[in-house]
Amino acid sequence: MSAFIRDLLELEFLQNAFLAGILCSIASGVVGTYVVLKRITYIAAAISHCILGGLGAARYFSVVYDLPWLRPVYGAIVTALASALLIGFISLRAREREDTVISALWAVGMAVGVLFIFKTPGYNEDLMSYLFGNILMVSREDLYLIAGLDLLVVGLSVSFYYQTVAVCFDEEFARTRGVAVEFYYLLLLCLTALTVVLTVSVVGIIMVIALLSLPVAIASRFFDSVWKIMIAATLLGMTFTLSGLALSYSPNLPSGALTIVIAGAAYFLTLAWSTFSRPTLAKSAAANTDS
Amino acid sequence: MKIDSSAPVVRFSEVNFAYEDGITVLENINFSLEPGEFACVVGPNGGGKTTLLKLILGLLKPVSGSISVLGQPPGRAQAQIGYVPQFSKFDAGFPVNVLDVVLMGCLRRSFFWGRYSDEQVEKARRALAAVGLQGKDGRAFAGLSGGQKQRALIARALVSEPRLILLDEPTASVDVAGTEQFYNMFEELNQRFTILMVSHDVGFISSRVKSVLCVRKTLQIHPVSELTGEALQNIYGVDVSVIRHDHRCSDKGHICPHS
Numbered sequence: 001m002s003a004f005i006r007d008l009l010e011l012e013f014l015q016n017a018f019l020a021g022i023l024c025s026i027a028s029g030v031v032g033t034y035v036v037l038k039r040i041t042y043i044a045a046a047i048s049h050c051i052l053g054g055l056g057a058a059r060y061f062s063v064v065y066d067l068p069w070l071r072p073v074y075g076a077i078v079t080a081l082a083s084a085l086l087i088g089f090i091s092l093r094a095r096e097r098e099d100t101v102i103s104a105l106w107a108v109g110m111a112v113g114v115l116f117i118f119k120t121p122g123y124n125e126d127l128m129s130y131l132f133g134n135i136l137m138v139s140r141e142d143l144y145l146i147a148g149l150d151l152l153v154v155g156l157s158v159s160f161y162y163q164t165v166a167v168c169f170d171e172e173f174a175r176t177r178g179v180a181v182e183f184y185y186l187l188l189l190c191l192t193a194l195t196v197v198l199t200v201s202v203v204g205i206i207m208v209i210a211l212l213s214l215p216v217a218i219a220s221r222f223f224d225s226v227w228k229i230m231i232a233a234t235l236l237g238m239t240f241t242l243s244g245l246a247l248s249y250s251p252n253l254p255s256g257a258l259t260i261v262i263a264g265a266a267y268f269l270t271l272a273w274s275t276f277s278r279p280t281l282a283k284s285a286a287a288n289t290d291s
Numbered sequence: 292m293k294i295d296s297s298a299p300v301v302r303f304s305e306v307n308f309a310y311e312d313g314i315t316v317l318e319n320i321n322f323s324l325e326p327g328e329f330a331c332v333v334g335p336n337g338g339g340k341t342t343l344l345k346l347i348l349g350l351l352k353p354v355s356g357s358i359s360v361l362g363q364p365p366g367r368a369q370a371q372i373g374y375v376p377q378f379s380k381f382d383a384g385f386p387v388n389v390l391d392v393v394l395m396g397c398l399r400r401s402f403f404w405g406r407y408s409d410e411q412v413e414k415a416r417r418a419l420a421a422v423g424l425q426g427k428d429g430r431a432f433a434g435l436s437g438g439q440k441q442r443a444l445i446a447r448a449l450v451s452e453p454r455l456i457l458l459d460e461p462t463a464s465v466d467v468a469g470t471e472q473f474y475n476m477f478e479e480l481n482q483r484f485t486i487l488m489v490s491h492d493v494g495f496i497s498s499r500v501k502s503v504l505c506v507r508k509t510l511q512i513h514p515v516s517e518l519t520g521e522a523l524q525n526i527y528g529v530d531v532s533v534i535r536h537d538h539r540c541s542d543k544g545h546i547c548p549h550s
Contacts, residue, residue: 037385162407166395169385176348176374177398177451224386224431 004249013136017255020138021241023146024202025215027153029234031195032212033219033226034188037168043091043189045209046102047083048196050109052205054079055130056116063120072126073145073197080193083109088189092182133204133256135245146198153191157230160184165226202241203256211237214263218270240266298362299323300455300485301347306356308342316342318509320356324455329481332489334506340489343506344457347487348374361454370399373448373456373484378440379464383433389443390428393418396450411450418446422476437464438473449480456480458488 008014035044058075061067083105091098117127129137157164166174167184175181192212199208219232244259301324308317316339324330332340345351346358349365360368373396393415394407407415419425422442427435432443441461448456458477462470477486488500504510 037382039382162394163398165387165391166398169387169392169395170376170381172350173374173376173395173447174398175350176369176372177396178369179398220384220386224433225388225391226386229386 004246016138017135017245019143020135020202021245022238023150024199025237025241026150026234027195028199028212029237030153030157030230031191032216033230033233035192036213036216041213043087044192044212046106047080047193048205048208049106050083051076051080051197052113053109056113060116060120076197080197081190084189084193088186131204131206132254133202135202135255138201149194149198203259207256207260210260214267218267221270221274300326302359304357306353306358308353320510326485329486329501330504331500332504332506338507340506344459371454373453375444375448375458377460377463378444387432389430389432390415392432392443393446393450396447415450418449422446438469455485460489
């Protein structure tokens, strides 16, 4: 731990990792709250797996055609937004078999990514860091991207707070009030897509969904309004990613995996604690009589 | 019920509706709802009751026929309709307080970047008082009982000062004593609003409402006296036990299915 603090003051890659943990937690706390409340964790997971296709393709073309400006994250952003819009239109238009289409995108996106990575000349260590994340590889440019996303997410959430909450609570009623439900739904999916792309650098494709949902799941046991949950989930996300980073540093463990284990342990502890030690919402509702 | 009227709140003429899979849900529906009416739509599950409400709201479009709501096409009249869905379809733990739920009724298409005004908050408090939830505005919606949640959703519909209130099975999860209180409240609200509600407890509601519309794919006008066990059996398609309360239907009769 003391080695971590000493190196944090000196090594730039560690400072970048530290800042990435803080900045990613802002976007994932806010967007994760919407994802959990709107019950679209499955869609968020599909988008996160889909982006392997974009990462792999961008890296392949960058190496094979010598395009140094084409960074894998750009491929990921394009793929994530495209799959979010595709899933959004499918779930708005077609009422049935939505989950089948989402599963297909999920798997096909990954398969395309694996093929591109396989055909890319050179050493293929990147596959592991895409799947499981490597917060120590975050660059200055990545930090600017993540900070820009934070501004976008927080700005839009503050501007459209009441509409987005109404859409999550009761889409049909919001529509009868003239709220542009489709617009907010697609906006939400696009923000989810961007958040997923940038959070992948911290915990990887496979575990990103845990970082979106676990802090919110814990926060929603203690707070009863959406904005409070967003703030609490952000703070919890920071705690998990930074403790994951710090505790994994000296023993040289993968920090993404350790972050998720810490978040999961915290979640199950909260679950156990709130089940045994205090009345839950359900119990207090049952004790409530009609007036 | 008359088909011709000077200014009906809702008018259906020769309306047909089918979902995309081709199954006809409503066939040749004709009726009109006069201002000040308190009408109840009854019929079996899957008979088209909720579809009828969604057509009035403009959330669904008829395959053929015409619908006018407050003299306008259904989608245009949405702002003047207060829609009350069933509370049971909501996420029971959604983190929102009662006042914020009611204020959702104030949302508008043009409500960009907006915050609620003091006037809207005041209206929301009055709407809560009108449904018997005064003083509960800061409470968590998730912590309310079923009946209280349903009242909060009614307040959310009242806050936009609608001309028509649509209620989808408002007493579905309320016990008998609670149901009685609900009908007292509806009678009071009916002095200010036209009310159309969907229900399947026929015997009970018909003692309070002014007219009854029976929907099972089709509608046909029957005189009041035919709302007997046999007529209900035709509506529901199975044996139903009827507990007759003091029956009072509108002098225009009521509408029953042709089955």
